[in-house]
Amino acid sequence: MSSNVTLKHIAEALxxxxxxxxxxxxxxxxVDARTKRRILEKARSMxxxxxxxxxxxxxxxxxxxxxxxxxxxxxxxxxVVRGIEEEVYTSEYQLFLTNSNExxxxxxxxxxxxxxxxxxxxxISSSQTEEDFEFYKELVQSDTKIVFFDRxxxxxxxxxxxxxxxxxxxxxxxxxxxxxxxxxxxxxxGPQNVSIGRKRLEGFLKALNEHEVRIRNEWIVExxxxxxxxxxxxxxxxxxTAGERPEAVVTINDPCAIxxxxxxxxAGLSVPEDMAIVGFTDDIRxxxxxxxxxxxxxxxxxxxxxxxxxxxxxxxxxxxxxENLEVPTTLKIRASCGCMRS
Amino acid sequence: MSSNVTLKHIAEALxxxxxxxxxxxxxxxxVDARTKRRILEKARSMxxxxxxxxxxxxxxxxxxxxxxxxxxxxxxxxxVVRGIEEEVYTSEYQLFLTNSNExxxxxxxxxxxxxxxxxxxxxISSSQTEEDFEFYKELVQSDTKIVFFDRxxxxxxxxxxxxxxxxxxxxxxxxxxxxxxxxxxxxxxGPQNVSIGRKRLEGFLKALNEHEVRIRNEWIVExxxxxxxxxxxxxxxxxxTAGERPEAVVTINDPCAIxxxxxxxxAGLSVPEDMAIVGFTDDIRxxxxxxxxxxxxxxxxxxxxxxxxxxxxxxxxxxxxxENLEVPTTLKIRASCGCMRS
DNA sequence: TTGTAGGCGTTATCAC
DNA sequence: GTGATAACGCCTACAA
Numbered sequence: 001m002s003s004n005v006t007l008k009h010i011a012e013a014l015x016x017x018x019x020x021x022x023x024x025x026x027x028x029x030x031v032d033a034r035t036k037r038r039i040l041e042k043a044r045s046m047x048x049x050x051x052x053x054x055x056x057x058x059x060x061x062x063x064x065x066x067x068x069x070x071x072x073x074x075x076x077x078x079x080v081v082r083g084i085e086e087e088v089y090t091s092e093y094q095l096f097l098t099n100s101n102e103x104x105x106x107x108x109x110x111x112x113x114x115x116x117x118x119x120x121x122x123x124i125s126s127s128q129t130e131e132d133f134e135f136y137k138e139l140v141q142s143d144t145k146i147v148f149f150d151r152x153x154x155x156x157x158x159x160x161x162x163x164x165x166x167x168x169x170x171x172x173x174x175x176x177x178x179x180x181x182x183x184x185x186x187x188x189x190g191p192q193n194v195s196i197g198r199k200r201l202e203g204f205l206k207a208l209n210e211h212e213v214r215i216r217n218e219w220i221v222e223x224x225x226x227x228x229x230x231x232x233x234x235x236x237x238x239x240x241t242a243g244e245r246p247e248a249v250v251t252i253n254d255p256c257a258i259x260x261x262x263x264x265x266x267a268g269l270s271v272p273e274d275m276a277i278v279g280f281t282d283d284i285r286x287x288x289x290x291x292x293x294x295x296x297x298x299x300x301x302x303x304x305x306x307x308x309x310x311x312x313x314x315x316x317x318x319x320x321x322x323e324n325l326e327v328p329t330t331l332k333i334r335a336s337c338g339c340m341r342s
Numbered sequence: 343m344s345s346n347v348t349l350k351h352i353a354e355a356l357x358x359x360x361x362x363x364x365x366x367x368x369x370x371x372x373v374d375a376r377t378k379r380r381i382l383e384k385a386r387s388m389x390x391x392x393x394x395x396x397x398x399x400x401x402x403x404x405x406x407x408x409x410x411x412x413x414x415x416x417x418x419x420x421x422v423v424r425g426i427e428e429e430v431y432t433s434e435y436q437l438f439l440t441n442s443n444e445x446x447x448x449x450x451x452x453x454x455x456x457x458x459x460x461x462x463x464x465x466i467s468s469s470q471t472e473e474d475f476e477f478y479k480e481l482v483q484s485d486t487k488i489v490f491f492d493r494x495x496x497x498x499x500x501x502x503x504x505x506x507x508x509x510x511x512x513x514x515x516x517x518x519x520x521x522x523x524x525x526x527x528x529x530x531x532g533p534q535n536v537s538i539g540r541k542r543l544e545g546f547l548k549a550l551n552e553h554e555v556r557i558r559n560e561w562i563v564e565x566x567x568x569x570x571x572x573x574x575x576x577x578x579x580x581x582x583t584a585g586e587r588p589e590a591v592v593t594i595n596d597p598c599a600i601x602x603x604x605x606x607x608x609a610g611l612s613v614p615e616d617m618a619i620v621g622f623t624d625d626i627r628x629x630x631x632x633x634x635x636x637x638x639x640x641x642x643x644x645x646x647x648x649x650x651x652x653x654x655x656x657x658x659x660x661x662x663x664x665e666n667l668e669v670p671t672t673l674k675i676r677a678s679c680g681c682m683r684s
Numbered sequence: 685t686t687g688t689a690g691g692c693g694t695t696a697t698c699a700c
Numbered sequence: 701g702t703g704a705t706a707a708c709g710c711c712t713a714c715a716a
Contacts, residue, residue: 006693017703022695030701047484052458053404054693056395057708064459067439072427075626078420085414085441089448094455097409097439099427106431113436116394117406142389258630284417285627288600348709359687364711374685396709399692 005048014042025050056118065311066096066114066122068107070151074225074255075284076300077125080149083304084123091312093120102127102225108135121145121311126153128194145314149307150298152195154324159314161307161325165196168296168329169203170210172278173250175294175331177211180338182248182276186219186241188233188260190252197252200280204250219246223256230259238267248276248337254283254295261289261336272338282332292334302327347390356384367392398460407653408438408456408464410449412493416567416597417626418642419467422491425646426465433654435462444469444567450477463487463657465649468495469536487656491649492640494537496666501656503649503667507538510638510671511545512552514620515592517636517673519553522680524590524618528561528583530575530602532594539594542622546592561588565598572601580609590618590679596625596637603631603678614680624674634676644669 007018007025014021016035023031024039025048031039056062065088069077081097088095096119098110104127114122124146128136133153140146140157152160176182187204190197201220208215218240223233230251237246251257257279264275271277271291279286282297306325314320333339349360349367356363358377365373366381367390373381398404407430411419423439430437438461440452446469456464466488470478475495482488482499494502518524529546532539543562550557560582565575572593579588593599599621606617613619613633621628624639648667655662675681 007695008693018693019695019704020702022693023702026695032701035701049454049457051460051693053395053398053460054708055695057399057693057710058695060708062395072420072424073626075417075420078414078417081439082414082441085439089441094459095439097423097427097437099424099431112391115391117436118393118395284415285630288627288632289630290632350709360710361688362686364709365686368711372685377685393709396692397711399694399709400711402692 005043005046006051010039010042010046010048013046014038060118062118062120063093064096064117064119065093065308066098066111066117066119068098068100068110068114068122068124068126070100070102070107070125070127071225072097072099074253076150076253076281076298079300080125080304080307083301083306084308085304086301087305087308087312093312100127104128104132108132111139115144121147121315123307123311124148125150126194127151128153145311147307147311147314149303150196152324154195157322159310159322159325161303161310161327162196163296163298163303163329164326165199166203166206168331169200169250169280170207171203172280172294172296172331173204173207174211175333176248176250176276176278176337177207177213180248180276183213184219184244184247185213186216186221186237186246186249188221188223188230188237188249188251188256190225190256191222200252223252223260225253225256227255227259227262230256231263232259234260234263235267238263238269246275248272248278251277251279254279254281254286254293257293257295257336258283258285258289261291261293271336276338277336279336286332287334289336291336292340293332294334294337294339295332297330297332299327299329347385347388348393352381352384352388352390355388356380402460404460404462405435406438406459406461407435407650408440408453408459408461410440410442410452410456410464410466410468412442412444412449412467412469413567414439414441416595418492418595418623418640421642422467422646422649425643425648426650427646428643429647429650429654435654442469446470446474450474453481457486463489463653465653466490467492469493470495487653489649489653489656491645492538494666496537499664501652501664501667503645503652503669504538505638505640505645505671506668507541508545508548510673511542511592511622512549513545514622514636514638514673515546515549516553517675518590518592518618518620518679519549519555522590522618525555526561526586526589527555528558528563528579528588528591530563530565530572530579530591530593530598532567532598533564542594565594565602567595567598569597569601569604572598573605574601576602576605577609580605580611588617590614590620593619593621596621596623596628596635599635599637599678600625600627600631603633603635613678618680619678621678628674629676631678633678635674636676636679636681637674639672639674641669641671 024036100107279295286293353360442449488500621637628635
């Protein structure tokens, strides 16, 4: 497939050496202007396409970045990818996209494959669990250039780009207490072996503590990042709390909240009258729902752009600092929390 | 970055030749079981990662596929990408993802870069215009393995995977006429230099002709694939039809319809009472809208999977036939057309 | 079963 | 300004 014309072919056709052709094609100074023109002309007419595989072998640089995301259909990630795309496009890198489908084994497979393809660096939003911490530690120690985004693993020597999950979660929870005076608040959590799962829960608990609202462990249900998981967790919560229902529910993210809203509706209850609910992400669907979702807006595009930018700097400059970058969130107050009640 | 351990290093450490190491690592039969075990052991302890760049140079096969999509944030495409991902994951290929951002110049840049990286084949959803037809013709003639999906260029010798756009468009338009008896129907079209832009418009016109409904050229407004374009086109349509408004509007796709609905709302009109509207895609948001959108469901995941499958066959078998594959659509009847009126 | 030679397409280096 | 040579890491083909 594609051009099998090589430097040598052009060289032979013109009676010069491959080296001269290489120099001409790469705009080196020390080539006679006339020969250069002849070479460029011939290269075009023969349909020459430079072979980056060979270039990479010599330079051990591929101008390629691997991206590992857990779920391409969660609307947050395509937006992140667009940010990454935009950044690498201007820097002439290309993207290997891999989808771990929330499975750590696939994540590891993907990374190993990327390493074999000798990518210059990797952007990762991990679906990792505690146990697998070691894997990334070794990766960083072997001098692999890595930047985490959104779902980070901190303290192992790699940079991270994310939002302030703990604080944002605290804020949106506080909104429920301060503005709406809810005191019976439940939580649909993410997996506790994922950093944002822990941090968002911590923020939730912190808010309750600050306002001296009672924390009930049986009202903290592990759901997950996906709509179906939110749906199931909410069903479970409704069953176990038939007597005394929560007034409000905080969720790990928007897909989870959307699933939960479906469960609430199916139970014949209404949002926010019977139960208020808030999310996290600001999914593309959030403002369009029958009851628009109050949530934390994460600037996905910015996260992607910043992460890609940081990675490229890390690749191109040995001395680039390792740091945790944060992009600011904003609260999106809509109807599902009880504001704007009609 | 990453392992700089090579076959030679392992060979030296063990006092064997690089060739023996290569054979052991690639599971060839002709290696002594004991030496093999020693080599595998050593490779692991030294942290060897095979260098696919070098492999590719030898085999001129990269196990890499390029994907060119026009807009990663249009919800249809991430779903397609997931389908592609799933297919290539099982076939051990990896994906270069590129986003043309609906610009043909970026699309060409992307393809040239992919060609230089010597991808084994390319999946394309084109943002092409008539003039640029030549580009793809040459690509196919140079024996580049290509499969188009969704936005296809037919008749140039490359396979296509798409839905039956003309027929689906005819069906949803017929629904408006047959079920709802609308006779004043407008159309927000896609670009006419893109195949699906033309085909969907043809289907619309065919339906009107079949039912002897009057076609008014001034009610066919070129919008585009994006929400903002739908919004603007609808505003324009509302201005120019102040006297006699259309009863219903057919749109090129869901984002366009969603933008148009916003324009309708801002004009103080309501859907479907003042104006019915239908889309095409079945965007993730379609069922969640305040007035759920009647639309054509395109099985995006299937499209991706089928296209990737076809491409891999085309890559691996010289004799794989060139064909136009169609995946069936279904009509999603919701409220925006006037059905299920409350 | 194992090793040697040569080459994939490109570039760095040194010589002319 | 241009060319020969070696090297990047691996594999095919042939030899031992």
